[in-house]
Amino acid sequence: MGLVNPIGLVLFGLLLLLGRWTLAQDIADCSWEPLTAKLSCNLKTLQTGPAVIPQVENSKILDMRCSDLSLYESLVRPDQFGTLSNLDTLTVDYCKIRNLPDGAFVGLRNLKRLSVQGHLSAWSGSMTMQLHANTLKNLDRLEQLDLSDNNIWGLPPTTLCKTPILRSLNLTRNNIVEVSEIGLTDNNNLEDSSEDGECQLLHLKVLDLSYNKISSFLPRDLSLAPGIRELNLRGNRISVLADQSLTGLWSLSSLDLASNQLAAVPPTFFAQANNLQKLFLENNTLSLLAPDTFAGLDNLLLLNMSRNALTSHMLTDSVFSGLSKLVALDLSHNSLSRIGQGLFRNQT
DSSP states (O other): OOOOOHHHHHHHHHHHHHHHHHHHHHHOEEEEETTTTEEEEEOSSGGGOSTTSGGGGGOSEEEEEOOOSSOOEEOOOTTTTOOOTTOOEEEEESOEESEEOTTTTTTOTTOOEEEEEOOGGGGTTSOOOEEOTTTTTTOTTOOEEEOOSSOOOOOOTTGGGGOTTOOEEEOOSSOOOOGGGGSOSOOSOOTTOOTTOTTOOTTOOEEEOOSSOOOEEOTTTTTTOTTOOEEEOTTSOOOEEOTTTTTTOTTOOEEEOOSSOOSBOOTTTTTTOTTOOEEEOOSSOOOBOOTTTTTTOTTOOEEEOOSSOOBGGGSOTTTTTTOTTOOEEEOOSSBOSOOOTTTTTTOO
């Protein structure tokens, strides 16, 4: 064997290190914030992830942003992110994902906040995201889930059963056509459910379904999430509200039904919503209000009914009579020619 040149070994080592560094730069352009233990990476796709970056194992916050310039598809495999025991916040932004498989986040047991936004509405219906029954497996500490703007058509019935302490769910700007398609409806035949209601999301407080394609809101649509306080249905196609749609939502304090296709509200729709404090009904086609439409809303503080088709003769003196705590009312951009003297006699 010939003699090994020590200078050659040194050069080889330097080239190897340089090659690894260049590879890491090609794979992910990342920045590290030591005070917050946040790793932020700009990627082309998730296939070129930050796994080679040493700080990823120590990250509490991981922010991954894919290219938004063209439709590069990101492929997600089971256990995509490995085991990151310190991670409590994961944001995946602008990554074009068709499929989130079973166990996609299985190694992130301490995750509290998860956001996956593909911004797919910009690509019309050319790409949609699909979730599976065990996509969220092992995320039993998750509190906030944001799946907005992914062209999602719905969630499998038991997907959310894996997140028992979830407090906030954001599904805005998707393709959901029925509230019952997100897995919060008790169908009495869920495969993974049990008699003790293991699939109930008793901690869910905020649900955002705005800007989907929902056409109706029916009784028991949200029967598995009785603790909801804020419900946002703005910007859908809702033309039908059933009398008992709010039954069981005893904690509801804010309801947004603005920018839908409502021509009327059932007389007893709000009968069991006596904790409601904010109600948004603007930008519909409301022309008819029964005298007792708002009966029982003793705690209502804000009511927005602007940009509807209300006329003076349809506003009877008793329509707002039970709203004794009301402090803000917007009736602008309707067809009102006068306001009756007794319309606000009970407001202080």
